[in-house]
Amino acid sequence: MLGLSRREFLLGSAGTLSAFAAGGFAARQAQAAEHALTLSSLDHGILPDTVTKAMMSFAADGPPPVLRLKQGQKTAIEVTNALDEASVVHWHGLRIANRMDGVPYLTQNPIETGQAFRYEFTPPDAGTFWYHPHCNTLEQIARGMTGMLIVEDGEDPGFDKDLPLNIRDFRLGSDGQFIDFYKPRNAARGGTLGTVSTVNWQVEPDFELEAGSLVRLRLAVTDLTRVGTYAVEGAQALVIALDSNPLPSPVPAADITLAPGQRADIALRVPDGEAADVRLVRRKSGGDKVLARFRPAGASARRDLRELKPLNPNPVPEADLNNAEVLDFVFGWSPEGNAPRPSICGSLGYTFWSINRIAWTGDAPGPLDPLATLKQGKSYILRLRNESPNAHPIHLHGVSFRLLNSNKRKLPPLVTDTALLLKEETMDVALVADNPGDWAFHCHVIEHQKTGLTGFLRIEG
Numbered sequence: 214m215l216g217l218s219r220r221e222f223l224l225g226s227a228g229t230l231s232a233f234a235a236g237g238f239a240a241r242q243a244q245a246a247e248h249a250l251t252l253s254s255l256d257h258g259i260l261p262d263t264v265t266k267a268m269m270s271f272a273a274d275g276p277p278p279v280l281r282l283k284q285g286q287k288t289a290i291e292v293t294n295a296l297d298e299a300s301v302v303h304w305h306g307l308r309i310a311n312r313m314d315g316v317p318y319l320t321q322n323p324i325e326t327g328q329a330f331r332y333e334f335t336p337p338d339a340g341t342f343w344y345h346p347h348c349n350t351l352e353q354i355a356r357g358m359t360g361m362l363i364v365e366d367g368e369d370p371g372f373d374k375d376l377p378l379n380i381r382d383f384r385l386g387s388d389g390q391f392i393d394f395y396k397p398r399n400a401a402r403g404g405t406l407g408t409v410s411t412v413n414w415q416v417e418p419d420f421e422l423e424a425g426s427l428v429r430l431r432l433a434v435t436d437l438t439r440v441g442t443y444a445v446e447g448a449q450a451l452v453i454a455l456d457s458n459p460l461p462s463p464v465p466a467a468d469i470t471l472a473p474g475q476r477a478d479i480a481l482r483v484p485d486g487e488a489a490d491v492r493l494v495r496r497k498s499g500g501d502k503v504l505a506r507f508r509p510a511g512a513s514a515r516r517d518l519r520e521l522k523p524l525n526p527n528p529v530p531e532a533d534l535n536n537a538e539v540l541d542f543v544f545g546w547s548p549e550g551n552a553p554r555p556s557i558c559g560s561l562g563y564t565f566w567s568i569n570r571i572a573w574t575g576d577a578p579g580p581l582d583p584l585a586t587l588k589q590g591k592s593y594i595l596r597l598r599n600e601s602p603n604a605h606p607i608h609l610h611g612v613s614f615r616l617l618n619s620n621k622r623k624l625p626p627l628v629t630d631t632a633l634l635l636k637e638e639t640m641d642v643a644l645v646a647d648n649p650g651d652w653a654f655h656c657h658v659i660e661h662q663k664t665g666l667t668g669f670l671r672i673e674g
């Protein structure tokens with residue numbers, strides 16, 4: 214190996230691996246990955262007549278592909294890292310084996326430049342999910358790395374079309390180039406907002422849809438920071454699922470609050486007339502922001518929303534509230550403000566936030582204590598207390614939970630993986646600890662996540 218560069222060594226070891234394929238590994242290696250993602254940097258046009266340099270994607274030539282998987286069916290996703298930095302991929306909302314969860318050091322080593330990692334898992338739930346890096350997360354997401362992941366149910370609810378809408382901002386100057394991804398003073402408050410709103414990497418795209426048809430709009434807010442209220446206007450539209458879990462009774466798609474990481478599935482009945490102006494908007498004082506338009510085309514398909522079959526609930530176990538143990542978590546400032554440890558997965562250099570007064574010390578190797586240890590199979594109530602004046606979408610990996618109650622508002626009894634805690638809100642949520650492993654537990658405002666508001670729960674088998 215003398216004289217070999219590190220890169221040659223890496224490539225060399227890949228060669229050795231394929232040599233092994235002739236042996237006992239053969240069956241597994243021979244089975245082609247059903248999906249392949251290449252983590253890539255690229256130049257791509259976001260604003261008209263400009264090319265944004267140094268974007269990042271899960272494909273070499275454009276926006277991240279929509280991954281379509283099947284509920285209960287094993288899949289393989291071969292991830293190759295062609296970036297000049299390390300990365301790792303997390304599948305947001307999927308209740309899969311811990312070693313496939315894509316969190317650096319907690320579940321796997323970062324995938325270094327030139328290396329590949331094969332993710333293999335069976336998604337137990339159907340619905341709208343997304344995927345993103347969990348290494349140098351702020352910069353890699355800021356540059357573009359958020360993709361949508363759809364898990365299809367075996368049963369067809371009766372839609373004519375399925376349209377994923379990846380909603381996010383970029384922080385671009387008027388020349389179309391990236392400006393600073395965040396400002397430290399904002400990271401210590403609500404976070405830094407983007408300057409250009411996009412849907413599927415496009416500014417205010419137009420989607421032509423068959424007049425009179427039924428379309429499943431799948432909204433995913435994959436932004437770093439922005440909490441918003443969304444609506445579909447100019448047509449009949451019903452919210453049928455939130456965070457991949459069906460609503461017991463659909464509600465009009467008029468005021469849907471979504472924080473980073475959250476999703477909404479909407480059943481849209483496209484109007485009959487080609488003159489109709491159907492819009493996806495985000496509420497804004499002084500006039501809503503139009504994010505996308507839907508244009509009816511052709512003769513009416515004459516469909517009716519009542520023709521849709523209800524979605525099947527996902528097989529998420531119900532907590533036994535009479536025997537559940539209560540675990541307390543407080544989300545607030547960092548008591549000490551120590552600089553985080555340096556990490557190949559990036560550090561903002563500041564610590565502003567904490568969970569239970571402990572600030573995450575960076576995505577670095579070395580043993581860390583869980584915030585709590587849960588016993589597999591037992592029920593728990595997590596009491597989530599936000600003592601800060603800022604909103605925090607709290608995301609738990611590996612396990613879904615049900616919203617129980619809040620000291621601030623009446624909560625629908627939704628099942629989710631990401632709970633939005635408003636200013637000074639305390640919320641109880643319930644879960645069954647059915648998936649063993651070390652599960653990341655963090656705020657999905659990435660500036661908060663990267664400046665301390667991260668920890669993990671251990672479920673002991």
Ligand SMILES: [Cu+2]
Binds near residue numbers: 606
């Ligand atoms: Cu937060």
